[in-house]
Amino acid sequence: MKLKCTQCHAGAENQDRAGFPKATVCAVCHAAAGWSAPAIPSQRVYRQRDFVVFSHARHVSAGKVECVTCHGDVNLSDRVTLQVEHNMKTCMACHAQRKASNACNVCHELGQ
Numbered sequence: 001m002k003l004k005c006t007q008c009h010a011g012a013e014n015q016d017r018a019g020f021p022k023a024t025v026c027a028v029c030h031a032a033a034g035w036s037a038p039a040i041p042s043q044r045v046y047r048q049r050d051f052v053v054f055s056h057a058r059h060v061s062a063g064k065v066e067c068v069t070c071h072g073d074v075n076l077s078d079r080v081t082l083q084v085e086h087n088m089k090t091c092m093a094c095h096a097q098r099k100a101s102n103a104c105n106v107c108h109e110l111g112q
């Protein structure tokens, strides 16, 4: 239906977290009797460890990186799977290529 990603992940352009939709977003179209709200998310797929600083806004709005670059073609998939690995090596490789900073304290809050 060509729904925009941000219709369901409202934070992806201007907040750190992309976030998940509430079931009321689904009910706009799936309001038929007998439809019950699913648990959202049913399972987390992309998740960084808590000592890693990551912001969607910095990448999507400021960095102009597309969702598909970091999450693969979820728009063509029935379920979201880990199509793109994110670790220190892959983060730093893109930063080097795109001339974004690779100073340690960019991705790690030191001294805490």
Ligand code: HEC
Residues within 6 Å of the ligand: 001, 003, 008, 021, 022, 023, 025, 026, 027, 028, 029, 030, 038
């Ligand atoms: C803008 C309208 C709209 C919204 C919002 C929407 N859906 Fe849908 N959804 C549809 C339509 C239309 C289909 C049928 C698509 C088809 O048959 O190809 C569908 C299909 C589905 C299916 C597949 C059903 C099947 O039998 O294969 C699931 C599961 C689903 N939606 C869940 C959700 C959930 C969960 C949300 C909220 C996070 C949501 N939808 C939000 C319109 C919507």
Ligand code: HEC
Residues within 6 Å of the ligand: 003, 004, 005, 006, 007, 008, 009, 020, 021, 039, 040, 041, 042, 043, 044, 045, 046, 047, 067, 068, 071, 074, 075, 080
């Ligand atoms: C109709 C609402 C809807 C739209 C539109 C939508 N998503 Fe989602 N997305 C969801 C829901 C609901 C989940 C959780 C699914 C689950 O847990 O089974 C999800 C999960 C994800 C995840 C996995 C997050 C994690 O780590 O667990 C990613 C990544 C994602 N979506 C990216 C996208 C991208 C990119 C687009 C646009 C191409 C998009 N989504 C469009 C509803 C939507």
Ligand code: HEC
Residues within 6 Å of the ligand: 005, 006, 009, 012, 013, 016, 017, 018, 019, 020, 046, 047, 048, 049, 054, 056, 059, 060, 065, 066, 067, 068, 069, 070, 071, 086
């Ligand atoms: C530069 C890579 C990158 C881009 C671009 C990106 N994401 Fe993510 N996304 C990630 C990473 C890494 C995580 C895990 C973040 C964490 O755990 O702190 C994530 C997590 C998510 C999640 C899980 C909920 C959350 O916020 O943690 C959703 C949903 C999601 N992304 C959707 C999107 C959508 C939609 C877009 C495009 C508008 C997008 N992402 C663009 C890398 C990216």
Ligand code: HEC
Residues within 6 Å of the ligand: 048, 052, 053, 054, 055, 058, 059, 062, 063, 064, 065, 069, 070, 086, 087, 090, 091, 092, 094, 095, 098, 100, 101, 106, 107
């Ligand atoms: C596909 C390319 C790409 C990937 C992958 C990527 N980044 Fe970035 N990142 C960028 C770009 C481009 C910027 C600069 C955005 C700007 O101009 O402000 C950036 C900026 C940042 C910033 C803000 C820097 C500042 O100066 O405030 C942080 C933090 C960051 N990235 C963390 C990460 C982490 C952690 C990962 C891996 C989980 C990651 N990035 C993966 C392209 C990427």
Ligand code: HEC
Residues within 6 Å of the ligand: 048, 049, 052, 086, 087, 088, 091, 092, 095, 101, 102, 103, 104, 105, 106, 107, 108
């Ligand atoms: C562009 C982002 C980025 C930069 C810059 C960065 N890191 Fe990391 N770092 C990460 C990510 C993402 C992880 C988590 C990897 C994982 O979970 O596999 C990580 C993990 C680590 C770990 C834990 C390793 C482990 O196996 O538990 C250490 C230690 C670390 N980084 C130190 C550093 C140091 C020192 C620097 C500067 C030379 C640095 N990092 C620069 C993104 C970055």
